[in-house]
């Protein structure tokens with residue numbers, strides 16, 4: 353079908369431990385460049401690919417909610433946290449597809465996440481459910497090889513409009529302002545007793561301090 357659709361939903365998953373300006377700036381730019389009416393931030397409950405998050409699901413969720421306060425069209429989607437067991441993006445996309453019907457879904461990922469997409473659960477099905485938008489991230493290159501390269505090669509497009517004409521299946525790479533900020537770096541700064549100022553919103557820094565998250569003497573340090 354080649355009719356231009358009115359709406360499209362952007363979806364951005366992550367551990368968000370904690371969410372920071374690298375995430376938020378990338379999402380804002382992607383949203384504007386792709387003209388998305390709705391954008392969902394999806395915190396992972398139990399990420400299958402990595403160590404358990406340091407902050408609790410409730411705290412990561414609360415910090416994300418602070419991040420989107422006053423931002424129209426920005427939604428925190430907590431379904432992976434509510435769901436028992438591992439968080440699989442493919443399940444999340446299937447859910448959202450079922451709820452949203454025939455609307456283009458755009459899964460946004462950072463470049464590092466895109467490079468290892470073929471390690472994600474049932475990854476090929478992702479292209480049946482959504483488009484993939486890869487946002488360029490500092491110190492990271494596209495390294496698609498083997499089956500992933502084969503799969504992506506024929507799906508590449510440079511036109512954001514194409515993503516609105518179909519509901520799923522295209523791959524677009526998008527340049528976003530490169531901010532060399534990571535949650536790991538922020539946690540390390542906090543564990544060292546230093547200030548993470550200007551790396552993430554002040555409201556979230558206040559939340560971290562009030563709740564003693566990422567505190568060297570705290571429970572989260574392990």
Ligand code: ATP
Nearest residue numbers: 366367368374375378461462465531533534535536
């Ligand atoms: P950690 O250091 O704990 O791995 P992180 O900062 O990489 O955290 P994640 O929650 O792992 O954040 O990442 C969620 C998504 O955000 C991924 O798709 C990742 O590629 C992307 N991302 C992370 N940091 C940035 C950044 N500075 N700019 C753009 N995208 C980013």
Ligand code: MG
Nearest residue numbers: 367464534535
């Ligand atoms: Mg990461």
